[in-house]
Amino acid sequence: MDLESVKRSFYKDVERANTGDDIEKIRIAYLGREKGHITLILRSIKDLSLEEKRVMGPLANELRQEIESILRIRQGEFHSLSREATTIDITMPGEKASLGHIHPLTQVENDIQGIFKSLNFAFIDGPEIEKEHYNFDALNIPLHHPARDMWDTFWLKTKSANRNERLLLRTHTSPVQIRYMETHKPPFQIISPGRVFRFEAIDATHEINFHQVEGLMMGKSVSVANFKYVIGLFLKQFFGKEVEVRFRPSYFPFVEPGFEIDIKIKNKWLEVMGAGMVHRKVLEGVNYDPEIWQGFAFGLGLERFAMIKYNIHDVRLFYSGDMRFIHQFN
Ligand code: PHE
Numbered sequence: 001m002d003l004e005s006v007k008r009s010f011y012k013d014v015e016r017a018n019t020g021d022d023i024e025k026i027r028i029a030y031l032g033r034e035k036g037h038i039t040l041i042l043r044s045i046k047d048l049s050l051e052e053k054r055v056m057g058p059l060a061n062e063l064r065q066e067i068e069s070i071l072r073i074r075q076g077e078f079h080s081l082s083r084e085a086t087t088i089d090i091t092m093p094g095e096k097a098s099l100g101h102i103h104p105l106t107q108v109e110n111d112i113q114g115i116f117k118s119l120n121f122a123f124i125d126g127p128e129i130e131k132e133h134y135n136f137d138a139l140n141i142p143l144h145h146p147a148r149d150m151w152d153t154f155w156l157k158t159k160s161a162n163r164n165e166r167l168l169l170r171t172h173t174s175p176v177q178i179r180y181m182e183t184h185k186p187p188f189q190i191i192s193p194g195r196v197f198r199f200e201a202i203d204a205t206h207e208i209n210f211h212q213v214e215g216l217m218m219g220k221s222v223s224v225a226n227f228k229y230v231i232g233l234f235l236k237q238f239f240g241k242e243v244e245v246r247f248r249p250s251y252f253p254f255v256e257p258g259f260e261i262d263i264k265i266k267n268k269w270l271e272v273m274g275a276g277m278v279h280r281k282v283l284e285g286v287n288y289d290p291e292i293w294q295g296f297a298f299g300l301g302l303e304r305f306a307m308i309k310y311n312i313h314d315v316r317l318f319y320s321g322d323m324r325f326i327h328q329f330n
Contacts, residue, residue: 003041003056003059003060003063006030006037006038006041006063007063007066010026010030010037010067010070013026013029014026014070014071014074017074019078020075020078020079020082023071023074023075023078024075026071027071030067031064031067031068031071038060038063038064038067041060042060042061042064045057045060101326101329102329103318103326103329104306104310104312104318104326104329105211105302105303105306105318107306107329108302108305108306108309109193109211109213109302111238112191112193112213112234112238112300112302112305113191113193115233115234115237115238116191116215116234119189119230119233119234120189121189121190121191121215121217122188122189122190122191123190123191123192123193124176124180124190124191124192125176125192125194126170126173126175126176126179126192126194127170128169128170128194128195128196128197129156129167129168129169129170130167130168130169130170130175131160131165131166131167131168132165132166132167132168133165134170134175134178134179135151135153135168135170135171135172135174135175136148138175138178138282138285138286139174139175139177139178139253139254139282140253140254140279140281140282140285141253141254145253147251147252147253150252151171151172151198152171152198152199152200153168153169153171153198153199154168154169154197154198154199154208155167155168156168156169169196169197170194170196170197171196171197171198172196172212172214172299173192173193173194173196173212173213173214173299174214174254174297174299176190176192176194176214177192177214177216177254177278177282177297178282178285178286180192180216181216181218181283181286181288182286186218186219186220186288186293186295187218187219187220187222188216188217188218189215189216189217189218190215190216190217191213191214191215191216192213192214192215192216193211193212193213193214193302194211194212194214195209195210195211196209196210196211196212197209198210202316204313204314204315204316205315206315207303207315207316207318207319209319210301210302210303210315211301211302211303212299212300212301212302213299213300213302214297214298214299215296215297215298215299215300216278216295216296216297217230217295217296217297218278218288218293218294218295219293219294219295220292220293220294221294222294222295222296223277223294223296224257224277224296226296227275227277227296227298228245228247231245231261231273231275231298232245235263238305238309239308239309243263243264243265244263244264245261245262245263245264246261246262246263246264246269247259247260247261248260248261248262250274250276252274252276253279254276254278254279254282254297255275255276255277255278255279255297256276256277256279256280257276257277258274258275258276259274259275259276260273260274260275261273261274261275261298263308265308270304270308272300272301272304272305272308273298273299273300273301274298274299275296275297275298275299276296276297276298277294277295277296277297278294278295278296278297303315303318306318310329
C-alpha cells in the first residue's frame with residue numbers, strides 16, 4: 001500500500017471506532033511490530049534507491065507520528081468517557097467556582113458610606129481632573145498663597161475647554177464641597193469619597209494616589225459640638241468600640257477654626273483627618289450668608305482607616321495587585 005491510501009484507510013477506521021478496544025486494534029493494524037501497515041512501509045524503505053529514500057523516509061515517519069498522536073487522543077477520549085460513566089457520584093459536592101471579591105479599600109469605603117447614610121448624609125461624586133479654581137481658589141487658597149505648598153500638585157498640560165483655566169489632578173476631595181454648595185441651598189449634609197493625587201515620593205505611608213472621604217454639613221446652627229458628636233459616633237461604629245478622640249488646632253485655609261483629629265490606638269495617637277468650620281470667605285464665594293449658614297467640613301484618609309482597622313503597615317500593598325494580600329480580605 002502507498003502512503004496516501006494507508007492514510008485514507010486509517011482515518012476511515014478511526015471514524016468507525018466505538019471503544020478503546022477498537023482503537024487498540026487499529027494501533028496494532030497500523031503500527032504493530034510484525035505486520036503493521038506503517039511498519040511494513042518503513043521496513044521497505046531500505047530497499048529503495050537513495051533518492052527515493054530521501055523522499056519517502058520523512059513522509060512515512062511523518063505519517064507514523066500523525067497516526068500515533070491521533071490514536072493517543074482518541075484513546076484518551078474513550079478512556080475518560082468510560083471513567084465518567086462508571087464513577088460519577090452525584091452526591092459529591094460540586095467544584096467550587098472561585099469568585100472575585102471586594103478590595104479592602106472598597107470594603108472600608110462601603111462601611112464608611114453605610115455609617116454616614118444612617119446619619120442621613122447624602123453621597124456625592126466629584127471629578128478627579130479638577131479646575132484650579134475648585135481645588136484651590138474657591139477654597140480660599142489663591143495663587144501664590146503659601147498654603148498651596150501643602151498640596152504637591154500634578155498639573156495637566158491641557159487647559160479646560162471653555163475658559164482656558166488650568167487643570168490638575170485634585171489633591172483632595174474638598175473641591176466637591178464647592179461644587180455642591182454652588183448648586184444647592186442649605187441645610188444639607190453630604191459625604192464624597194474619591195481618589196486624590198499628590199506629587200510626592202512614595203514610601204510605606206505615602207502614595208501619589210490615595211483616597212479621601214470628604215464630609216460637609218451645613219445648617220443654621222451647626223457647630224463644632226455637632227461635628228464632635230457626628231465624628232464620635234462614626235468612629236465608634238467604624239471601629240466597633242469606643243475610641244479616644246483628640247482635636248488638635250491646625251490650619252487649613254478653607255476652615256476657621258481648623259483642627260486635626262487624632263485617635264488613640266494601642267496607646268498611640270494617630271492622625272486620621274483634617275476638619276474645621278467652613279471659612280466665611282468660602283461661604284461668601286458660593287453666595288451663602290455667613291451670618292445665617294454655618295457648617296463643618298472634614299476630610300479623612302481612606303487608606304489610613306483601612307490600615308488601622310486591618311493592621312496594615314504599608315500603603316503600597318493596596319495597589320500592588322498582589323493576590324496574597326488581597327485574598328486576606330475575603
Ligand atoms: N482637604 C484637606 C486635606 O486634604 C482636609 C480637610 C478637609 C481639612 C476638610 C479641613 C476640612 O488635607
